[in-house]
Amino acid sequence: xxxxxxxxxxxxxxxxxxxxxxxxxxxxxxxxxxxxxxxxxxxxxxxxxxxxxxxxxxxxxxxxxxxxxxxxxxxxxxxxxxxxxxxxxxxxxxxxxxxxxxxxxxxxxxxxxxxxxxxxxxxxxxxxxxxxxxxxxxxxxxxxxxxxxxxxxxxxxxxxxxxxxxxxxxxxxxxxxxxxxxxxxxxxxxxxxxxxxxxxxxxxxxxxxxxxxxxxxxxxxxxxxxxxxxxxxxxxxxxxxxxxxxxxxxxxxxxxxxxxxxxxxxxxxxxxxxxxxxxxxxxxxxxxxxxxxxxxxxxxxxxxxxxxxxxxxxxxxxxxxxxxxxxxxxxxxxxxxxxxxxxxxx
Amino acid sequence: xxxxxxxxxxxxxxxxxxxxxxxxxxxxxxxxxxxxxxxxxxxxxxxxxxxxxxxxxxxxxxxxxxxxxxxxxxxxxxxxxxxxxxxxxxxxxxxxxxxxxxxxxxxxxxxxxxxxxxxxxxxxxxxxxxxxxxxxxxxxxxxxxxxxxxxxxxxxxxxxxxxxxxxxxxxxxxxxxxxxxxxxxxxxxxxxxxxxxxxxxxxxxxxxxxxxxxxxxxxxxxxxxxxxxxxxxxxxxxxxxxxxxxxxxxxxxxxxxxxxxxxxxxxxxxxx
Numbered sequence: 001x002x003x004x005x006x007x008x009x010x011x012x013x014x015x016x017x018x019x020x021x022x023x024x025x026x027x028x029x030x031x032x033x034x035x036x037x038x039x040x041x042x043x044x045x046x047x048x049x050x051x052x053x054x055x056x057x058x059x060x061x062x063x064x065x066x067x068x069x070x071x072x073x074x075x076x077x078x079x080x081x082x083x084x085x086x087x088x089x090x091x092x093x094x095x096x097x098x099x100x101x102x103x104x105x106x107x108x109x110x111x112x113x114x115x116x117x118x119x120x121x122x123x124x125x126x127x128x129x130x131x132x133x134x135x136x137x138x139x140x141x142x143x144x145x146x147x148x149x150x151x152x153x154x155x156x157x158x159x160x161x162x163x164x165x166x167x168x169x170x171x172x173x174x175x176x177x178x179x180x181x182x183x184x185x186x187x188x189x190x191x192x193x194x195x196x197x198x199x200x201x202x203x204x205x206x207x208x209x210x211x212x213x214x215x216x217x218x219x220x221x222x223x224x225x226x227x228x229x230x231x232x233x234x235x236x237x238x239x240x241x242x243x244x245x246x247x248x249x250x251x252x253x254x255x256x257x258x259x260x261x262x263x264x265x266x267x268x269x270x271x272x273x274x275x276x277x278x279x280x281x282x283x284x285x286x287x288x289x290x291x292x293x294x295x296x297x298x299x300x301x302x303x304x305x306x307x308x309x310x311x312x313x314x315x316x317x318x319x320x321x322x323x324x325x326x327x328x329x330x331x332x333x334x335x336x337x338x339x340x341x342x343x344x345x346x
Numbered sequence: 347x348x349x350x351x352x353x354x355x356x357x358x359x360x361x362x363x364x365x366x367x368x369x370x371x372x373x374x375x376x377x378x379x380x381x382x383x384x385x386x387x388x389x390x391x392x393x394x395x396x397x398x399x400x401x402x403x404x405x406x407x408x409x410x411x412x413x414x415x416x417x418x419x420x421x422x423x424x425x426x427x428x429x430x431x432x433x434x435x436x437x438x439x440x441x442x443x444x445x446x447x448x449x450x451x452x453x454x455x456x457x458x459x460x461x462x463x464x465x466x467x468x469x470x471x472x473x474x475x476x477x478x479x480x481x482x483x484x485x486x487x488x489x490x491x492x493x494x495x496x497x498x499x500x501x502x503x504x505x506x507x508x509x510x511x512x513x514x515x516x517x518x519x520x521x522x523x524x525x526x527x528x529x530x531x532x533x534x535x536x537x538x539x540x541x542x543x544x545x546x547x548x549x550x551x552x553x554x555x556x557x558x559x560x561x562x563x564x565x566x567x568x569x570x571x572x573x574x575x576x577x578x579x580x581x582x583x584x585x586x587x588x589x590x591x592x593x594x595x596x597x598x599x600x601x602x603x604x605x606x607x608x609x610x611x612x613x614x615x616x617x618x
Contacts, residue, residue: 050499124517130496133508133515147509174508175498256517258603 031056031165034183036114039191041200041232045114047186051129051179056166059344061184063162064177066343070149071142072098078135078181081107084341087273087331088188093284097141104140105250106284111272111335112233114186121266121282123239124256128182133174146174153177190272190335191232195326200232207329214326217319223296224309234271234330241265243300243310244281252282264303275328276336289324400564402444403471403571404482406460408435411579416466425579427533428591430543432578434526435462436512437613438505439470440485440492441555444564447478457492459505459512474564481559482572486613487522490550495520514548517600523547523613525581531592541595547606548599556614577616584612 034053038044047053064070065078081095081103082088088110094102105121119125125134135141136149153159153172163169167176195215197206207215219226230236239253241264253265266282280286286295297320299312315323335341370383376390408416411424421431442455458470487493488506497508497520504510512521525545530538564570582589587608597605 120516125515126518127496129498130515130518133498133513137515145511173498178498255600258600 031059034058034187036187036189039189039196039200041196042189042191043115043232045186045189047114048127048129051183053183053186054166056162057180057183058187059184060162060166060176061180061182062341063344064181065184069152069156070136070144072144076142079343081135081141082110084336084338085276087111087190087276087336089273089277091278093279095141097138098143101140101143103138105282106279108269109273109277110185110188111190111270111332113188115233116267117237118267122253122256123267128185129178132178132181146177150174150177188335188341190332192334193272193332194329196332198329208325210322210325211329212326213319214322214324215329217315217323218326222313223315223323225296227309228268228307229271235268238268239265240268240307241303241305242296243303243306244285244295246301246303248303250282261305264305271327272330273332273335275331289327290320293320293323398476398566399473400476400566401471401569402454402474402482402564403469403569404439404442404484405467405469405571405573406462407467407573407575408432408462409575409577409579413577416578418462418464418466421539425583426591429530429539430527430578430591431529431539432462432525432527434524436460437486437523438488438512438520440488442470442472442484443482444474444479445481445483445557447480451483457488457505459510471569476564476566478561478563480561481557483555483557485553485555486610487547487553488520489553493519493548493550493553514598517548519548519550521546521548521599522552523609525609529591529595541591543591544596544598545605545609546598547610549603549606552599552606552610554610554614556617558617575618576613577618580616580618581609581612584608585615586611 031054034055034057036045036053051057065082068074068077068080070077076096076098081090083090090107093106094104095107096102108121113119113128116128117126119128119131120134125131133146136144136146150172153163156172159172163172163176163180166180169176191200194206194211197203217223218229226234228236228238228240228242239262241252245264248264251263253262253267254260256262274280275289278288280289280292286292293315296310297313297315300306300310368380368383369385369387370380371378371390372383372386373379373390376392378389378391410416410422410430414422416422416432418435419431419433421429424430437460438457439455439460440457441453442458443451443453445451452475454472454474455470460468460470462468488495492506495506497506497513500507502509506520512524513519514521523545524547525543527543528539529541529543531541558572558574560572562570562572582591589605589608589612594602594605594608596602597609599606
């Protein structure tokens with residue numbers, strides 16, 4: 001009797017599956033594969049298996065990234081603090097969240113975020129997907145519980161269909177929300193600055209003499225910048241104390257590791273699009289690139305954890321302006337004008 | 347060298363030839379036992395194991411000072427004469443196992459969230475094989491694998507779902523013990539219970555396992571209940587270390603780690 005029932009259930013399940021599979025044919029499939037445009041000299045980023053890229057996912061993520069629906073009073077989107085024009089950072093020391101609140105740290109660039117292995121200035125978060133929850137729930141940023149966010153998306157006339165197309169979900173879920181935004185963020189790859197044209201694309205005339213002089217200073221072993229800001233993305237992704245304070249109000253990496261030797265250490269930022277992302281450092285304490293160079297030349301405030309590479313150097317006014325000119329060659333105008341990254345047209 | 351290759355080739359041929367004997371299921375206990383097979387091909391199919399089970403139910407309740415039931419949102423006076431009002435109390439229980447009389451441990455539940463936010467009693471239960479047991483073992487908090495879970499991948503009512511509001515997205519990990527409330531630590535007057543108490547533990551280093559020794563048996567289709575009490579007085583003034591509610595009123599594990607450690611160690615001894 002029992003086994004007969006088992007067969008019956010099995011049979012019905014089989015039937016349901018076969019009849020279902022006919023229907024799925026009419027559901028638009030997962031969208032065309034999204035081939036990331038990997039610039040010359042760049043590696044392929046690691047993409048999690050449960051979030052391979054396709055056009056439906058990226059487009060859904062882009063819509064969500066620009067949609068204030070994810071904030072308490074529908075006033076702020078991710079793009080309020082990560083602006084394409086500003087290299088997906090903003091130009092404030094601390095950014096404005098909902099209800100007049102401000103963030104506790106400077107908004108970092110999302111340029112080439114696909115290549116990072118940990119997120120936030122202290123690297124406290126390990127997944128670009130899970131990171132998405134941070135700003136939505138943070139009371140200084142969007143201050144919305146994800147439960148409410150999901151309810152809003154379910155009520156929306158457009159989102160349920162977009163979630164279905166992107167992730168084959170019956171309705172918007174937190175899984176789909178976090179995946180989609182991360183998928184969009186991974187497409188934010190910048191590798192077509194004048195520096196890239198010169199260095200990776202063999203266009204020797206794309207940097208002028210001053211910029212080349214600045215580049216040599218940057219990579220040279222007097223200034224030692226490239227010992228931390230290294231590789232194609234100008235960061236080795238380590239956590240270092242670059243000596244901007246003798247006493248740090250924000251303990252940085254130590255808040256994650258609970259190790260006092262990590263006090264004042266922060267994730268070494270990329271320098272791509274750096275001319276667009278002033279003010280600088282985790283707290284925006286330097287207004288200009290000139291201030292930053294003066295700091296490194298002076299040799300830091302000698303914090304106990306200050307990295308020994310920060311030991312000061314002498315630099316002439318001409319060299320300083322060359323170095324600044326070089327840092328400006330890291331601006332990628334194609335990136336900040338790329339229509340695929342801007343507000344989607346409704 | 348050439349000879350060696352030829353030799354190897356020959357050996358391979360012989361090996362392959364010998365392989366071509368009849369393959370099949372060679373286990374007489376399997377439903378598809380093939381008496382002609384002389385080499386097993388891992389194809390054996392076994393009849394479903396009908397294991398006979400009952401239910402093990404673990405009840406938790408909270409008590410305040412001198413064994414009185416603790417009521418959420420209602421002030422009580424503790425052994426230091428402080429007035430305390432607990433407003434939220436949750437914790438993760440994980441890796442629940444029953445210990446057989448022969449010391450074998452039988453896992454019955456991976457993880458559950460025990461919440462007293464709406465009542466001072468809560469429980470977790472699971473099916474368990476019938477038999478005699480001499481105790482149970484469980485973790486308070488989550489082991490490092492569970493703690494590394496992605497909270498967006500669970501159904502909304504799963505204990506590890508983001509929707510439980512137990513996840514710290516900033517440090518990508520879970521809170522283990524979550525106690526919130528208020529206290530008045532000015533002895534004598536209980537007019538304003540306005541000092542916040544926030545004890546949120548977490549981090550892999552604060553996962554603890556504990557064992558309760560008590561003989562019991564599980565019988566077919568019956569439920570065996572075990573009742574455990576969490577004594578708040580022992581939680582705050584425990585055998586590991588006393589918590590000074592005046593100065594040690596908050597921890598998020600990453601901040602005031604030592605307070606989180608005290609809460610964790612005391613918690614284990616407060617279970618009775």
